[in-house]
Amino acid sequence: MRGDDHAWNDLRPAGINRTAADDVAFSTALADAAVVEFATDPLRVYVTGVSNGGMIVDRLLIEAPGRFAAATFVAAVPASAPLEVPAVPKPLLIVNGTRDPLARWEGGPIRLPESRLVRRIIGPECRDAEGAALAWALTSRLRSTGAAGNPHRT
Numbered sequence: 001m002r003g004d005d006h007a008w009n010d011l012r013p014a015g016i017n018r019t020a021a022d023d024v025a026f027s028t029a030l031a032d033a034a035v036v037e038f039a040t041d042p043l044r045v046y047v048t049g050v051s052n053g054g055m056i057v058d059r060l061l062i063e064a065p066g067r068f069a070a071a072t073f074v075a076a077v078p079a080s081a082p083l084e085v086p087a088v089p090k091p092l093l094i095v096n097g098t099r100d101p102l103a104r105w106e107g108g109p110i111r112l113p114e115s116r117l118v119r120r121i122i123g124p125e126c127r128d129a130e131g132a133a134l135a136w137a138l139t140s141r142l143r144s145t146g147a148a149g150n151p152h153r154t
Contacts, residue, residue: 053076
């Protein structure tokens with residue numbers, strides 16, 4: 001599933017992947033429909049996303065904190081703006097690679113892969129992966145149990 005115009009309206013500044021779509025309302029309505037359609041326990045609905053999908057997960061946890069039991073971001077780091085404090089702490093798994101050319105471990109602007117002839121910047125400065133994990137742990141009042149300080153490098 002992709003957002004409107006193949007992008008989600010995440011928490012990055014206006015003008016970056018922005019459309020008129022209300023992706024928080026869409027995502028929560030989809031979760032509500034799945035609960036009804038598949039007789040799912042509404043307290044056991046989880047959300048995950050990869051890349052820009054991971055960035056919308058960040059937004060969902062902030063703007064719809066009671067809707068999801070836990071979440072995962074994969075190959076996604078939030079923008080460098082300070083994170084908002086989630087109203088409800090949630091278990092969160094953050095998975096980032098040390099060699100990801102877009103959601104780079106060390107942070108910085110999101111760019112097209114180096115294999116492209118032109119390295120066009122496609123996003124604002126993003127947090128480094130360790131900083132993002134620590135910020136979420138602190139704002140969520142959670143204890144980090146991951147190995148953010150000692151990544152497995154592949």
